[in-house]
Amino acid sequence: MPYVNIKITREGATPEQKAELIRGTTQLLVDVLGKNPRTTVVVIDEVDTDNWGIGGETVTVLRQQG
Amino acid sequence: MPYVNIKITREGATPEQKAELIRGTTQLLVDVLGKNPRTTVVVIDEVDTDNWGIGGETVTVLRQQG
Amino acid sequence: MPYVNIKITREGATPEQKAELIRGTTQLLVDVLGKNPRTTVVVIDEVDTDNWGIGGETVTVLRQQG
Amino acid sequence: MPYVNIKITREGATPEQKAELIRGTTQLLVDVLGKNPRTTVVVIDEVDTDNWGIGGETVTVLRQQG
Amino acid sequence: MPYVNIKITREGATPEQKAELIRGTTQLLVDVLGKNPRTTVVVIDEVDTDNWGIGGETVTVLRQQG
């Protein structure tokens, strides 16, 4: 019955990659805690690089600085 | 003063339905806990079906399987 | 398949009141959007009044001011 | 290492304003708690006014009422 | 730079199991999306069974019903 929220920057993750994150996270909860996969929910949020900051800078700026 | 976050898949909820969720949730907190509706906040997130997983599968795939 | 997170201050909500919030929210999603209640998840977070602010003040201070 | 999530209505915040929120929040955590800014993450969610409710009404409706 | 929040019921997960969830989730984001593990944050919330509902019932009640 776990609920997992994964937040990543919106930089081109494909539907296949997102499906793999969902599959992998669900399996991890089965393997580590014996959780029921049927009621395990995983929600992925993709966030614009203007809206994500680390070290006080937006990712937009960090990407430009290389 | 409660804060409520409702996450649903983005599958065509109308503005009227979303207004009804906001009204209903706020009223529930008044009725059950006597909360002040004026500072009760409800935020609805609509999530793409590619980004929502249950049972290790994306909702996109589950909808295709019917 | 919705996921709902309700945040309230920790000020003595009883198990019965919390069960009523869970029941009511789940029913609301059935009534308004036709969601499947069996996979609808509701999580309630109770937050210390020192850790909740509104209007720039903690709820602890607001309660003292009456 | 803190994580901050700021939710605002989507009503035209500019990239500069969002960068300022990220910078200011990160600095606040340095000043108040001595946190390491390099691993401080700030994520801003902009939410449609149809999806944000306060006082049981959507912000869309509240804006129309002035 | 991803942020992951895992919510589970508070039912005795050990520090080792939680460390394994953190390790596994971080590795998954490296493997699937090539994310930098050094800035990948995972936060686990353990929620009382009275505060977690599924199917309109608290987990406390569901556990009693077996």
Add this chain to the structure above:
Amino acid sequence: MPYVNIKITREGATPEQKAELIRGTTQLLVDVLGKNPRTTVVVIDEVDTDNWGIGGETVTVLRQQG
């Protein structure tokens, strides 16, 4: 009307420090975006170091390694 959630590790933040985070964050939203402080909500979550991971390690382990 913004909502801000600040997550920090539970390592002894005082009520005064938490009040300062709430005051500072609220003021930042007034200064940068002209938001109404009276409906600005700030919630602080303090998370056990066993439940917070960065770089694939729990903060408990990182603190031991100095």
